[in-house]
Amino acid sequence: xxxxxxxxxxxxxxxxxxxxxxxxxxxxxxxxxxxxxxxxxxxxxxxxxxxxxxxxxxxxxxxxxxxxxxxxxxxxxxxxxxxxxxxxxxxxx
Numbered sequence: 001x002x003x004x005x006x007x008x009x010x011x012x013x014x015x016x017x018x019x020x021x022x023x024x025x026x027x028x029x030x031x032x033x034x035x036x037x038x039x040x041x042x043x044x045x046x047x048x049x050x051x052x053x054x055x056x057x058x059x060x061x062x063x064x065x066x067x068x069x070x071x072x073x074x075x076x077x078x079x080x081x082x083x084x085x086x087x088x089x090x091x092x093x
Contacts, residue, residue, distance in 0.1 A: 042068035
């Protein structure tokens with residue numbers, strides 16, 4: 001049974017195409033791992049380009065660092081979703 005408090009979890013489960021919290025945890029962990037890998041790649045990219053690019057007229061390193069930070073926020077959010085499924089807030093094991 002879905003409540004206002006856990007309705008968002010039902011939406012996540014539907015989107016992940018899973019039937020139970022254990023499978024949701026596995027799927028969300030995969031997504032979080034992908035986000036963490038992207039964050040690392042973007043951080044490495046930020047270190048690999050000059051601070052200011054004369055051709056593009058922008059700070060490519062700062063853009064990559066900002067993208068890395070945004071990806072870190074996504075990974076953190078996914079870990080919060082995972083934690084909710086681990087607590088079985090929906091009552092489905």
